[in-house]
Amino acid sequence: GLDFPNVRDHALRDIWEGSEAFARFRGTAWMPAPCRGCAHAEADWGGCRCQAFALTGDAAATDPACALSPAHHLLD
Numbered sequence: 001g002l003d004f005p006n007v008r009d010h011a012l013r014d015i016w017e018g019s020e021a022f023a024r025f026r027g028t029a030w031m032p033a034p035c036r037g038c039a040h041a042e043a044d045w046g047g048c049r050c051q052a053f054a055l056t057g058d059a060a061a062t063d064p065a066c067a068l069s070p071a072h073h074l075l076d
Contacts, residue, residue: 002059025049030060034068 002021005014016022024030028041035046046052047063055064055074062069 025059032060032062035062035066038068 002024003019004021005019007015025046028036028046031041031046035041044063044066047066047069049059049063051065052061052063053059056071061071064071064074066072
């Protein structure tokens with residue numbers, strides 16, 4: 001469900017700053033529990049979106065590398 005503009009058609013800066021795909025994960029409002037409200041939320045920003053997607057199929061999932069993640073067992 002993420003649409004990334006092509007760098008051949010758009011400036012990289014415009015993609016980074018203005019595309020919906022990157023804007024979706026800025027800040028903390030998008031974060032599910034346990035990330036939302038976590039003391040580290042604004043330090044690690046919910047972990048790696050690529051890793052979360054690769055391991056859970058959901059880019060918005062809590063990064064399985066976090067011990068608090070419901071999917072942490074996937075790293076075993």
